[in-house]
Amino acid sequence: MSSLRFQALKELGTEEKKVSGYGGKKITAMFASNVFTGRTMREHLSDEAYKSLMGSVKSASKIERKMADQIAAGMKSWAEERGVTHFTHWFQPLTGTTAEKHDSFFTIKSDGTAIELFDGDALIQQEPDASSFPSGGIRATFEARGYTAWDPSSPAFIMESGQGKTLCIPTIFVAYNGESLDYKAPLLKSVAALDKAAVEVCNYFDKNVTKVIATLGWEQEYFVVDEALANARPDLVMCGRTLMGHAPAKGQQLEDHYFGSIPERVYAFMQDFEQEAYKLGIPLRTRHNEVAPCQFECAPIFEEVNIAVDHNTLLMDVMAKVAKRHKLKVLLHEKPFAGVNGSGKHNNWSMATDTGVNLLSPGKTPRTNLMFLTFFINTIKAVHDYADLLRAAIASANNDHRLGANEAPPAIISVYIGKFLTNVLNEVESRVKEKFSEQDEVILKLDIHKQIPELLMDNTDRNRTSPFAFTGNKFEFRAVGSSANCASPMLVLNTIMTQTLRQFKKDVDTLVEKGDKKEIAILQVLRDYISRSKNILFEGDNYSDEWAAEAKRRGLNNFKTTPEALDAYIKENAKQVFFDNGIFTERELEARHEVMLEEYVKKVQIEARILGYLASNHILPTAIEYQNVMIENVKGLKDLGLNKTSFAAQLKLVEAVSGHIQNINDNVEAMIEARKKANNIEDTHKRALEYCHAVKPYFEKIRYHADKLELIVDDKKWPLPKYRELLFLR
Numbered sequence: 001m002s003s004l005r006f007q008a009l010k011e012l013g014t015e016e017k018k019v020s021g022y023g024g025k026k027i028t029a030m031f032a033s034n035v036f037t038g039r040t041m042r043e044h045l046s047d048e049a050y051k052s053l054m055g056s057v058k059s060a061s062k063i064e065r066k067m068a069d070q071i072a073a074g075m076k077s078w079a080e081e082r083g084v085t086h087f088t089h090w091f092q093p094l095t096g097t098t099a100e101k102h103d104s105f106f107t108i109k110s111d112g113t114a115i116e117l118f119d120g121d122a123l124i125q126q127e128p129d130a131s132s133f134p135s136g137g138i139r140a141t142f143e144a145r146g147y148t149a150w151d152p153s154s155p156a157f158i159m160e161s162g163q164g165k166t167l168c169i170p171t172i173f174v175a176y177n178g179e180s181l182d183y184k185a186p187l188l189k190s191v192a193a194l195d196k197a198a199v200e201v202c203n204y205f206d207k208n209v210t211k212v213i214a215t216l217g218w219e220q221e222y223f224v225v226d227e228a229l230a231n232a233r234p235d236l237v238m239c240g241r242t243l244m245g246h247a248p249a250k251g252q253q254l255e256d257h258y259f260g261s262i263p264e265r266v267y268a269f270m271q272d273f274e275q276e277a278y279k280l281g282i283p284l285r286t287r288h289n290e291v292a293p294c295q296f297e298c299a300p301i302f303e304e305v306n307i308a309v310d311h312n313t314l315l316m317d318v319m320a321k322v323a324k325r326h327k328l329k330v331l332l333h334e335k336p337f338a339g340v341n342g343s344g345k346h347n348n349w350s351m352a353t354d355t356g357v358n359l360l361s362p363g364k365t366p367r368t369n370l371m372f373l374t375f376f377i378n379t380i381k382a383v384h385d386y387a388d389l390l391r392a393a394i395a396s397a398n399n400d401h402r403l404g405a406n407e408a409p410p411a412i413i414s415v416y417i418g419k420f421l422t423n424v425l426n427e428v429e430s431r432v433k434e435k436f437s438e439q440d441e442v443i444l445k446l447d448i449h450k451q452i453p454e455l456l457m458d459n460t461d462r463n464r465t466s467p468f469a470f471t472g473n474k475f476e477f478r479a480v481g482s483s484a485n486c487a488s489p490m491l492v493l494n495t496i497m498t499q500t501l502r503q504f505k506k507d508v509d510t511l512v513e514k515g516d517k518k519e520i521a522i523l524q525v526l527r528d529y530i531s532r533s534k535n536i537l538f539e540g541d542n543y544s545d546e547w548a549a550e551a552k553r554r555g556l557n558n559f560k561t562t563p564e565a566l567d568a569y570i571k572e573n574a575k576q577v578f579f580d581n582g583i584f585t586e587r588e589l590e591a592r593h594e595v596m597l598e599e600y601v602k603k604v605q606i607e608a609r610i611l612g613y614l615a616s617n618h619i620l621p622t623a624i625e626y627q628n629v630m631i632e633n634v635k636g637l638k639d640l641g642l643n644k645t646s647f648a649a650q651l652k653l654v655e656a657v658s659g660h661i662q663n664i665n666d667n668v669e670a671m672i673e674a675r676k677k678a679n680n681i682e683d684t685h686k687r688a689l690e691y692c693h694a695v696k697p698y699f700e701k702i703r704y705h706a707d708k709l710e711l712i713v714d715d716k717k718w719p720l721p722k723y724r725e726l727l728f729l730r
């Protein structure tokens with residue numbers, strides 16, 4: 001196996017350099033060129049079909065069947081002009097990746113005539129095998145039917161792969177009986193629910209608001225390593241992370257990689273995948289080096305949350321494909337390397353009205369600032385009331401390695417708003433003790449107006465340790481993992497915000513019915529919400545032991561592992577919030593919980609098997625071979641009649657190697673037995689807990705001794721590419 005390592009090192013830098021660049025083209029010239037945009041629709045659809053489609057998107061209603069054939073024909077015409085021969089329903093099952101089944105436009109009529117055909121039925125619906133995707137028991141092999149259904153709110157696009165081009169139609173994925181089996185369907189339900197609840201509250205301040213959309217701006221962190229070096233590591237190939245490997249002498253301690261000059265080979269890759277992204281309408285704006293060596297980040301302009309989720313999911317696929325052209329490998333795992341920063345995907349979330357107002361951005365008048373405070377405080381209360389559900393939304397086997405480390409927020413959910421806004425909330429809460437009067441209302445509103453300047457972000461610091469932080473005109477959910485589908489945290493955030501806004505409206509209307517003026521009633525309810533939710537606010541260092549102790553005193557939970565965190569999905573308050581807003585049925589929610597637990601078990605199981613394989617088939621044979629060389633050396637020195645003190649170092653080395661070999665062997669055997677015991681547990685939740693607490697602890701024990709051997713064994717014999725090679729050689 002060592003030959004793979006040294007072959008990769010030998011070839012490093014000898015590969016033909018990929019020439020990239022934009023070729024003098026402006027981004028605007030290529031942007032969305034492979035997307036069935038509104039402008040493209042105008043060119044290929046009749047007025048009737050165009051208006052029907054746009055009306056359906058705007059009102060979130062079903063496409064009229066009689067219009068489907070016209071829309072499909074126009075879409076096919078546009079796609080064929082660009083050399084497309086096949087189409088697919090592109091969907092996001094609960095596998096964590098996207099799925100697609102390609103069908104050609106080609107068909108044969110009854111008289112034997114070959115034609116190109118794409119009708120409305122093919123556009124609207126297809127039938128993949130639902131039992132072959134994670135379903136949590138909703139679908140079994142003998143009842144496999146499932147459907148993909150077109151989501152017209154997310155535009156169709158053309159995916160280029162090599163010389164082939166495929167028309168991709170974003171869809172939801174549901175079971176035969178309509179139960180959701182994907183990420184998109186419940187996300188769309190949460191979007192619709194938030195829209196309705198937010199509009200009703202907005203109308204307190206502006207009757208012209210008829211629609212509110214959730215917006216998302218994600219920040220995608222990732223590692224890039226040489227493909228040949230990565231392929232020489234079975235753990236990277238199979239698990240996406242290194243299960244062993246000693247830290248190099250130089251890691252990120254010099255803080256010299258962050259925002260540094262982008263390496264030329266990576267720069268070429270970035271330009272290449274950016275162009276592919278622009279053609280697909282993904283509005284990338286930012287690229288830079290991240291903190292860890294070989295770690296980078298890209299981020300787009302904010303978009304409507306459903307489209308933003310589609311674009312992020314699509315980009316992860318594009319990055320992996322483009323990397324191969326450059327003989328690179330993109331690592332999206334949350335913690336591919338021990339000892340350096342892991343990768344997250346910060347989700348920047350806000351809400352915007354159809355009148356052009358960002359509801360989390362302070363306004364210029366007392367009235368608009370009161371609207372800002374209303375949505376701002378309701379968000380804090382939503383996080384307070386459903387913190388455990390937000391923690392569950394970002395739980396995964398991968399993210400367990402990252403959360404609570406020195407580069408990621410801890411598993412304790414808290415909210416950071418900065419001293420400035422803390423003072424504002426204190427003012428609202430303590431302005432009067434009992435009841436607001438009309439005079440108090442006027443004074444308070446004027447004070448708020450004075451205290452919240454237009455450029456709020458200049459008055460609000462950032463807290464990189466906080467999992468949920470206000471950053472000027474949005475909340476940044478920093479705890480989301482780099483490989484995650486953004487739909488999970490976004491649908492939870494949309495849903496808990498919906499529930500809180502609905503309750504807010506009930507509370508305000510109750511006071512108004514009792515005779516309070518509307519503005520006074522709003523302030524009364526906001527003051528109450530501040531008092532009831534302020535223990536979720538924290539301005540300090542979330543990494544500190546003091547905060548963990550303080551959070552416990554406040555009653556905030558600290559679920560450090562995925563099996564514990566996922567339980568929040570099936571607790572009564574979570575069930576109620578999902579049921580009340582029509583996001584999940586009880587069966588769907590329990591099935592989703594089962595799927596997530598199964599995924600956790602399988603990922604840890606795979607890692608355990610790969611770790612055992614690496615230890616037994618790579619590390620131990622190499623260490624024993626080196627040990628034998630040392631033993632022969634000792635024997636030779638002894639045969640020369642030398643005193644033991646003359647080769648004490650060699651003896652000590654043999655003893656150390658022998659000890660590490662024995663420890664690795666014993667721990668691998670114990671891990672295998674623990675895995676067998678876990679596999680015999682039928683209950684998925686108990687099996688997940690067993691893998692978490694009985695199998696995973698062996699990972700670090702085995703790794704410790706393997707990493708010590710890496711420091712001892714002759715470098716020319718070590719089989720796996722080392723951290724210094726993976727992280728610093730390009």
